[in-house]
Amino acid sequence: MRALNQLAGIVEAEFKALIREAGVFIFVVFFPFMISLLTYGAGQALTGGAASPTQWFYQLIGFTIMMIALTMSSSSAWYFRRGMMTGRLEYILAAPISPLTAVLSSALTNTIFNIAYFIVVAAIGVIAVYGAYYLANILGVILFLALALLPVIGFNLLVGILTIFFREPEPVANLINAIVSTVSGFAYPIILLPSFLQILGLILPYSHIVDGVREILAGSFRLAQLSPHIFLLGYLILGLAVFKVGEAVYVRKSGVHW
Amino acid sequence: MSAIACEGLRKYYRVKVRRSFFNRIDSVIKALDDVSLEVEKGVVFSLVGPNGAGKTTMVKILSTLLIPDAGWARVGGYDVVKQAGRVRRIIGLVLAPDKGFYTRLTGLENLVYYGRLYGLSKGEATRKAKELLELTGLGEDGMRLFEEYSLGMRAKLSIAKALINDPEIVFLDEPTIGLDPLSARRIRNLIKDLAAGGMTVFMTSHNMWEVENLSNTVAVIKSGSIVAKGSPAELKEKLKLSYRVEVEVIAESFPDTRLPVTMGERGYPVVTVTTNRPSEDLVKVIDEMRGKGYSIGMVRVQEPSLEEVLTQVLSS
Numbered sequence: 181m182r183a184l185n186q187l188a189g190i191v192e193a194e195f196k197a198l199i200r201e202a203g204v205f206i207f208v209v210f211f212p213f214m215i216s217l218l219t220y221g222a223g224q225a226l227t228g229g230a231a232s233p234t235q236w237f238y239q240l241i242g243f244t245i246m247m248i249a250l251t252m253s254s255s256s257a258w259y260f261r262r263g264m265m266t267g268r269l270e271y272i273l274a275a276p277i278s279p280l281t282a283v284l285s286s287a288l289t290n291t292i293f294n295i296a297y298f299i300v301v302a303a304i305g306v307i308a309v310y311g312a313y314y315l316a317n318i319l320g321v322i323l324f325l326a327l328a329l330l331p332v333i334g335f336n337l338l339v340g341i342l343t344i345f346f347r348e349p350e351p352v353a354n355l356i357n358a359i360v361s362t363v364s365g366f367a368y369p370i371i372l373l374p375s376f377l378q379i380l381g382l383i384l385p386y387s388h389i390v391d392g393v394r395e396i397l398a399g400s401f402r403l404a405q406l407s408p409h410i411f412l413l414g415y416l417i418l419g420l421a422v423f424k425v426g427e428a429v430y431v432r433k434s435g436v437h438w
Numbered sequence: 439m440s441a442i443a444c445e446g447l448r449k450y451y452r453v454k455v456r457r458s459f460f461n462r463i464d465s466v467i468k469a470l471d472d473v474s475l476e477v478e479k480g481v482v483f484s485l486v487g488p489n490g491a492g493k494t495t496m497v498k499i500l501s502t503l504l505i506p507d508a509g510w511a512r513v514g515g516y517d518v519v520k521q522a523g524r525v526r527r528i529i530g531l532v533l534a535p536d537k538g539f540y541t542r543l544t545g546l547e548n549l550v551y552y553g554r555l556y557g558l559s560k561g562e563a564t565r566k567a568k569e570l571l572e573l574t575g576l577g578e579d580g581m582r583l584f585e586e587y588s589l590g591m592r593a594k595l596s597i598a599k600a601l602i603n604d605p606e607i608v609f610l611d612e613p614t615i616g617l618d619p620l621s622a623r624r625i626r627n628l629i630k631d632l633a634a635g636g637m638t639v640f641m642t643s644h645n646m647w648e649v650e651n652l653s654n655t656v657a658v659i660k661s662g663s664i665v666a667k668g669s670p671a672e673l674k675e676k677l678k679l680s681y682r683v684e685v686e687v688i689a690e691s692f693p694d695t696r697l698p699v700t701m702g703e704r705g706y707p708v709v710t711v712t713t714n715r716p717s718e719d720l721v722k723v724i725d726e727m728r729g730k731g732y733s734i735g736m737v738r739v740q741e742p743s744l745e746e747v748l749t750q751v752l753s754s
Contacts, residue, residue, distance in 0.1 A: 181557075182557030183557075185554050185557050185558060185559055185560075186554060186555055186557060188554065188560070189550070189551055189553070189554020189555060189560075189563070190551070190554070190555070192551075192554075192560075193540055193543060193547065193548075193550075193551035193554075194540075196540075196542070196543055196547065197540045197541075197542045197543055200542040200543075201542060266537060266538065266539075267533065267534055267537025267538035267539075268537075268538050268539075268540075270503055270533055270538070271531065271533075271538045271552070271555075271599075272555065273502075273503055274501050274502060274503055274526060274529070274531045275526055275552070275555040275556055276523050276526040276527050276556065276557070277555050431505070435449070435504060435505045435507070436503065436504060436505070
């Protein structure tokens with residue numbers, strides 16, 4: 181019960197703080213439209229006007245999921261540094277709460293925020309390309325993302341533990357984001373990549389997420405396509421395990437009481 | 439049983455010292471070196487000393503944030519390393535009065551957040567937070583965003599935060615730093631009230647007047663070691679610091695005496711004596727002046743301040 185109260189308390193506080201940063205929300209909503217319209221315009225120019233609205237929608241969804249990937253990695257990478265800078269981390273550590281609960285609560289907040297963000301962008305895109313009738317598919321995406329983002333939370337626990345050891349969140353976040361953006365099929369099918377990058381793309385959770393979301397919105401998703409996501413839950417288990425080991429090592433090395 | 443006890447506490451920091459761009463050497467800073475102390479329940483205990491003496495490290499070890507390299511410490515009877523979870527439930531902590539809060543949340547929302555970190559339900563946390571906002575004098579300001587708070591309001595919110603779990607012991611690391619006199623006074627009154635209510639307060643401060651007025655016991659820390667400890671009166675007694683006796687003489691010119699005389703603020707000569715026996719010497723000076731036919735104006739006996747104690751201890 182206590183852990184639930186702690187989790188609910190952190191999620192509520194962080195969510196309120198996030199939605200009051202209106203500028204962040206406006207930017208993340210604006211970004212996929214801006215980039216996808218840019219690539220759509222470039223496509224039109226290169227193909228002599230043969231680019232279709234569904235291709236724009238493909239890019240829009242890709243860039244929206246990319247934005248989710250980037251914000252979730254960066255939030256995890258910055259979690260400890262931001263906590264130290266604001267003084268919140270020390271107070272969390274001095275309270276009877278497991279750091280893992282605190283980190284997971286924060287990740288959960290980000291997941292909820294990102295699903296809310298996705299609904300806004302996808303709703304606009306769906307209405308523009310397929311019509312309001314297809315809006316119901318967004319409900320399917322919400323359920324899908326609730327499952328598919330769990331491995332992302334695990335993946336980002338690995339990112340978080342990396343930043344504890346490397347201290348500087350910026351390079352860690354930038355490197356992870358660059359790799360993820362390149363190999364995850366946000367803007368182009370990963371089949372266009374060299375084979376080793378394709379393998380990397382398939383190992384990471386994002387290409388499966390973006391493909392799934394596109395197919396659900398287009399109404400062509402089959403339940404069998406969920407199977408990779410069950411395997412990808414291994415990231416959550418791995419993330420939790422590495423986080424526990426990482427914190428033990430950190431305590432031993434630094435003398436900070438976790 | 440004492441509220442806080444520790445023995446042989448040691449904490450060294452290993453740091454890199456850069457001698458040039460390519461040359462850096464390992465160095466060790468002794469933040470705490472064999473510190474032992476005991477704090478009784480329900481008292482205000484102050485740890486004072488220069489910057490870098492080890493005060494914050496001490497607070498961080500006792501509040502379970504840092505693990506000591508050697509020695510042991512118990513807070514509320516629990517070991518700060520082996521029973522950290524239990525210690526965390528019974529302590530409140532202020533590390534920096536203006537940090538630790540979500541800037542885009544109100545004071546009330548921040549307090550509710552901290553209440554829930556201690557496992558309170560939303561209803562309990564809100565009720566407790568409102569109570570504390572009243573206690574700290576923030577009241578309606580609790581509905582304003584933290585980013586709009588003045589430093590004084592932030593300090594009050596920090597104290598409220600430290601009390602959200604009804605702690606038995608609170609650790610306050612420089613709770614009035616950077617505050618204007620009025621805000622600092624309010625915080626001091628609050629600390630007095632907490633101690634009067636039976637709470638143990640462990641604080642650090644650079645404001646010796648504040649320490650002297652609030653504390654039952656003071657420990658002076660220098661380079662990681664406790665170099666003096668006692669009540670403010672005991673410390674003055676131990677160091678045999680002198681009192682300053684001033685007797686104003688109502689006369690047009692300086693009186694005929696071998697004692698030191700200066701011109702006072704009111705335009706009359708003032709005989710000043712520095713002594714360890716203030717009562718006896720005051721009577722002697724008055725008798726001498728009266729014997730010579732002078733009238734006595736104002737009389738003042740100035741106690742040595744804790745600042746003088748600290749200066750003497752640290753420079754010895």
